[in-house]
Amino acid sequence: MEKIKIGIYGYGNLGKGVETAIFNNSDMELVGVFTRRNPNSLKTLHKGVKVYHVDDAKNMKDKIDVMILCGGSATDLPVQTPEVAKMFNTVDSFDTHAKIPEYFASVDKEAKDTNHLSLISCGWDPGLFSLNRALLEAILPNGTNYVFYGRGLSQGHSDAIRRIKGVKNAVQYTVPYDEAVEKVRNGENPKFETVREVMWRECFVVLEDGANEKEIEKEIKEMPNYFEPYNTVVHFISEEELLKNHSTMPHGGFVLRSGTTSEGVNQVAEFSLKLDSNPEFTASVLVAYARGIYKLNKEGKSGAVTVLDIPVSCLLQRTNDEILKDLL
Amino acid sequence: MEKIKIGIYGYGNLGKGVETAIFNNSDMELVGVFTRRNPNSLKTLHKGVKVYHVDDAKNMKDKIDVMILCGGSATDLPVQTPEVAKMFNTVDSFDTHAKIPEYFASVDKEAKDTNHLSLISCGWDPGLFSLNRALLEAILPNGTNYVFYGRGLSQGHSDAIRRIKGVKNAVQYTVPYDEAVEKVRNGENPKFETVREVMWRECFVVLEDGANEKEIEKEIKEMPNYFEPYNTVVHFISEEELLKNHSTMPHGGFVLRSGTTSEGVNQVAEFSLKLDSNPEFTASVLVAYARGIYKLNKEGKSGAVTVLDIPVSCLLQRTNDEILKDLL
Numbered sequence: 212m213e214k215i216k217i218g219i220y221g222y223g224n225l226g227k228g229v230e231t232a233i234f235n236n237s238d239m240e241l242v243g244v245f246t247r248r249n250p251n252s253l254k255t256l257h258k259g260v261k262v263y264h265v266d267d268a269k270n271m272k273d274k275i276d277v278m279i280l281c282g283g284s285a286t287d288l289p290v291q292t293p294e295v296a297k298m299f300n301t302v303d304s305f306d307t308h309a310k311i312p313e314y315f316a317s318v319d320k321e322a323k324d325t326n327h328l329s330l331i332s333c334g335w336d337p338g339l340f341s342l343n344r345a346l347l348e349a350i351l352p353n354g355t356n357y358v359f360y361g362r363g364l365s366q367g368h369s370d371a372i373r374r375i376k377g378v379k380n381a382v383q384y385t386v387p388y389d390e391a392v393e394k395v396r397n398g399e400n401p402k403f404e405t406v407r408e409v410m411w412r413e414c415f416v417v418l419e420d421g422a423n424e425k426e427i428e429k430e431i432k433e434m435p436n437y438f439e440p441y442n443t444v445v446h447f448i449s450e451e452e453l454l455k456n457h458s459t460m461p462h463g464g465f466v467l468r469s470g471t472t473s474e475g476v477n478q479v480a481e482f483s484l485k486l487d488s489n490p491e492f493t494a495s496v497l498v499a500y501a502r503g504i505y506k507l508n509k510e511g512k513s514g515a516v517t518v519l520d521i522p523v524s525c526l527l528q529r530t531n532d533e534i535l536k537d538l539l
Numbered sequence: 540m541e542k543i544k545i546g547i548y549g550y551g552n553l554g555k556g557v558e559t560a561i562f563n564n565s566d567m568e569l570v571g572v573f574t575r576r577n578p579n580s581l582k583t584l585h586k587g588v589k590v591y592h593v594d595d596a597k598n599m600k601d602k603i604d605v606m607i608l609c610g611g612s613a614t615d616l617p618v619q620t621p622e623v624a625k626m627f628n629t630v631d632s633f634d635t636h637a638k639i640p641e642y643f644a645s646v647d648k649e650a651k652d653t654n655h656l657s658l659i660s661c662g663w664d665p666g667l668f669s670l671n672r673a674l675l676e677a678i679l680p681n682g683t684n685y686v687f688y689g690r691g692l693s694q695g696h697s698d699a700i701r702r703i704k705g706v707k708n709a710v711q712y713t714v715p716y717d718e719a720v721e722k723v724r725n726g727e728n729p730k731f732e733t734v735r736e737v738m739w740r741e742c743f744v745v746l747e748d749g750a751n752e753k754e755i756e757k758e759i760k761e762m763p764n765y766f767e768p769y770n771t772v773v774h775f776i777s778e779e780e781l782l783k784n785h786s787t788m789p790h791g792g793f794v795l796r797s798g799t800t801s802e803g804v805n806q807v808a809e810f811s812l813k814l815d816s817n818p819e820f821t822a823s824v825l826v827a828y829a830r831g832i833y834k835l836n837k838e839g840k841s842g843a844v845t846v847l848d849i850p851v852s853c854l855l856q857r858t859n860d861e862i863l864k865d866l867l
Contacts (some may be wrong), residue, residue, distance in 0.1 A: 235680050345855055346851045479812070481811045517867055520852050
């Protein structure tokens with residue numbers, strides 16, 4: 212059987228995760244990594260992986276079935292995806308929730324015009340969590356959705372601390388309060404007035420020589436939007452300790468719907484994740500959905516879609532007979 | 540907007556749950572309940588619900604968009620569904636896992652020949668649990684699925700106890716062992732040799748006057764397949780206590796996949812349910828999927844399908860714009 216030919220567009224943590232995930236799927240082949248950097252400067256995880264400059268992509272339209280975009284949501288994807296969707300089927304993890312409608316529209320146009328299929332905002336949130344929010348709303352129309360994140364590393368918040376003068380390195384974990392989680396899981400339908408009641412932030416910070424602990428702790432805790440609305444705990448540690456204990460990227464969380472089907476009859480459904488590596492898991496979701504995008508485009512589907520539009524059966528390396536026998 | 544017109548075929552606990560669920564969905568209309576009994580003898584939960592004999596269904600082909608079959612899997616559905624699929628789009632909860640392939644084939648033929656769409660084996664297991672087994676296998680190909688049931692009432696096991704001579708009434712709960720659940724959730728990937736390590740069975744039994752506790756406890760515990768392979772605890776209680784504390788039908792459980800994305804990097808994903816009423820929740824799943832079956836048949840899809848073939852977006856009372864804005 213011919214393998215599904217995948218390209219990786221952008222090679223940070225997520226791109227590396229996609230490379231790893233492709234090698235976990237026997238029906239897939241990594242055609243190459245596309246980078247804006249000098250291709251010769253880039254070292255891939257696996258030997259023999261080809262590296263191209265992004266400008267070479269336009270000459271490889273027939274060599275790639277699905278291009279997986281691994282750039283950032285702030286500035287990369289809004290520009291890259293509509294362009295790449297003119298040449299390839301695409302999968303991306305655009306995660307700026309508020310801008311998804313306009314992003315969808317811009318990708319949809321280019322993909323439709325060129326008969327490509329583009330899956331936007333894949334991953335776990337948006338992505339698997341969106342799928343469960345929607346599925347559970349459909350099943351329990353009288354109910355409330357709850358989402359909790361953590362315990363997990365927040366890249367954005369870690370970066371915000373690192374930008375403070377006097378900070379050499381830092382890692383920030385988002386941690387939900389056990390009491391809040393318990394109330395939700397027990398079907399008590401709590402109303403949380405502020406994010407402060409739901410989760411707190413734990414920071415591990417390495418200082419530059421001569422920096423002042425008190426001042427930096429204050430600056431972190433009072434940072435608007437990032438830390439001010441939360442209870443924040445700051446630990447100062449050595450660089451050795453940071454590298455030893457805080458160099459992986461764990462994450463997790465859950466989406467839960469609590470609803471009633473009749474007077475006093477409560478039903479609780481939950482989808483949860485506990486991840487040793489956020490980028491490797493996110494990448495694994497992108498790669499599974501790349502299989503679905505490949506199959507659906509072969510069936511003639513085009514334009515932009517989300518995970519809600521993809522039947523789970525087409526994500527599998529399985530025939531319908533096998534699904535009926537083994538998975539149902 | 541025109542409402543989706545639903546029929547209920549069979550009126551036990553599940554049929555009543557479907558009636559309740561239809562009234563929770565503002566875009567749906569219950570055309571009527573179809574029964575093999577005398578329609579005049581049947582009292583529905585809501586006033587004004589029409590009751591027909593099953594023989595009347597053939598005269599109502601244009602009045603019903605989706606017929607939801609609520610009969611049992613042992614003898615009702617294998618006969619009823621292929622017949623009803625000739626007249627209507629259908630949704631059912633056929634749950635004899637081993638016979639799903641042959642059941643699928645028999646329904647598929649009749650539905651395809653008449654351009655109807657038939658969703659088989661919907662509910663939570665098979666159903667939502669199947670969806671998650673499949674989704675998580677696709678995302679984490681190197682991993683193991685675990686399924687736990689309970690704490691929940693098992694209708695089949697309760698019936699088995701009630702058939703024992705000297706037993707007046709009985710209820711049986713399936714209970715997973717906390718230690719087993721913990722190991723799985725921690726990503727320890729335990730191998731369970733027997734079902735005895737995974738869950739136990741708790742029975743609440745009301746005796747007929749003069750029946751012998753010791754003998755009946757022995758008969759329950761030694762019943763092949765049902766109780767012999769498990770640790771079983773039997774409580775003898777009064778009929779009053781049974782009616783007061785054991786007359787609802789709670790259930791639950793979870794499906795979990797634990798897998799690795801690279802050496803030593805473990806990822807755990809779990810879908811869990813905690814249900815006050817098993818039949819009302821199962822019914823709510825059937826009704827949500829009835830909306831999807833209605834929409835997909837309108838788009839021209841026919842034959843037998845499973846929940847894995849249905850995109851979640853078509854289960855919702857929402858436009859794509861609303862989905863992008865509110866759910867992604």
